[in-house]
Amino acid sequence: MRLFTPGPVPVSAAVLAACAAPPLFHRGKPFMEMSQRVWQNLRAVYRTEYHVVVLAGSGMTGIEAAMASTLAPGDTVVVLEHGRFGARLATIAERYGAAPSVLRVPWGETITAAMVEEYLRPLQGVRHVWLVHSETSTGVALELEAIARSIRRVAPDTLIGVDAITSMAIHAVETDAWDLDLVVSASQKGFACPPGLATVGISPRAEARMRARPASTYTLHLPTVVDSMKQGLFPWTPPVTLIAGLDVALDVILAEGLDLVWQRHADLARYTQSALADRGFTLFGDGSSHAVTVIADERASQIKRGLLEKHDIVIAGGQDLLQDKVFRIGTCGNVHRADIEDLMRAIDDVLTTVVD
Numbered sequence: 001m002r003l004f005t006p007g008p009v010p011v012s013a014a015v016l017a018a019c020a021a022p023p024l025f026h027r028g029k030p031f032m033e034m035s036q037r038v039w040q041n042l043r044a045v046y047r048t049e050y051h052v053v054v055l056a057g058s059g060m061t062g063i064e065a066a067m068a069s070t071l072a073p074g075d076t077v078v079v080l081e082h083g084r085f086g087a088r089l090a091t092i093a094e095r096y097g098a099a100p101s102v103l104r105v106p107w108g109e110t111i112t113a114a115m116v117e118e119y120l121r122p123l124q125g126v127r128h129v130w131l132v133h134s135e136t137s138t139g140v141a142l143e144l145e146a147i148a149r150s151i152r153r154v155a156p157d158t159l160i161g162v163d164a165i166t167s168m169a170i171h172a173v174e175t176d177a178w179d180l181d182l183v184v185s186a187s188q189k190g191f192a193c194p195p196g197l198a199t200v201g202i203s204p205r206a207e208a209r210m211r212a213r214p215a216s217t218y219t220l221h222l223p224t225v226v227d228s229m230k231q232g233l234f235p236w237t238p239p240v241t242l243i244a245g246l247d248v249a250l251d252v253i254l255a256e257g258l259d260l261v262w263q264r265h266a267d268l269a270r271y272t273q274s275a276l277a278d279r280g281f282t283l284f285g286d287g288s289s290h291a292v293t294v295i296a297d298e299r300a301s302q303i304k305r306g307l308l309e310k311h312d313i314v315i316a317g318g319q320d321l322l323q324d325k326v327f328r329i330g331t332c333g334n335v336h337r338a339d340i341e342d343l344m345r346a347i348d349d350v351l352t353t354v355v356d
Helices: 013-020 027-044 061-068 084-095 113-120 143-155 204-211 222-230 241-254 259-280 302-309 337-353
Strands: 050-056 075-083 099-104 126-130 157-161 182-186 195-204 292-298 326-330
Touching: 013 099, 013 182, 013 241, 027 195, 027 241, 050 061, 050 222, 050 241, 050 292, 061 084, 061 157, 061 195, 061 204, 075 084, 075 113, 084 099, 084 126, 084 157, 099 204, 113 126, 113 143, 113 326, 126 143, 143 157, 195 222, 195 241, 204 222, 204 241, 241 259, 259 326, 259 337, 302 326, 302 337
Parallel strands: 075 099, 075 126, 126 157, 157 182
Antiparallel strands: 050 195, 182 195, 292 326
């Protein structure tokens, strides 16, 4: 079976071999040395000089940990919502007692820096702004740098939280240069590892906010994780085999060069969109993500089923209000042009033999 989903993605033999090696003792010297290397290489990928922690769980675990560690009841949290995962941000904030204020646009549309600045100006006491950089449900990526700068102009002390789960190691993310506070990613997309790890970049501003409020959770309390990391440890038993895979994957990314990784994803997304346009398909909405191409087509379910049944190829369908209205092709992680060429040949076959 071949995956062309926006996560999980195909995993290389080297990463799989590392994950399949006998587990290391999480308090032993070999694992502690590996952990130091992983933390250092994550800082390089995040483009930050400060903390990037690793948690067991999905990317949403990382987002919840970031919110649980910084939100206080009654805090005003501005959420930029342009798809399914932006809606989740507001839900999590609300469950921790915050007061979400949502800047929402229809699915497929983008949110600009000017819109964010205009929305923030009349608001008082905004403590947090959260956004999804690359929205997996719609294929729309926001101009993160411009939005971050607009937030700083209006609310210079607010925490900027970023769901970078479908953008880290895919799009440019400059954590320090863009003054981002909480940047969350996960192992199963740009890092090209199996699912199961979340990574969270934490700025000095965010760490100060965390340490100024009492803990409301146990395993999601990021100051506890940071304090253990400073000692070269995880506070509780981590998924050592997944971390071994991430260690190899980070080496691969940094050996290629992060700028080249970003460019490769941009080129592959453009190629995929062009190949689909040549076949008469229409891109859904703004379609600016380099991680996933979303196609609006009433035959989406037939195409998806035909690829699976005839070619053992898995693509993603639409989510929520886009169910059966779009199909989604992942172009992130360990996916390359030759893979997309194979997929296009399979789509050609499905269009002529399965879809009326």
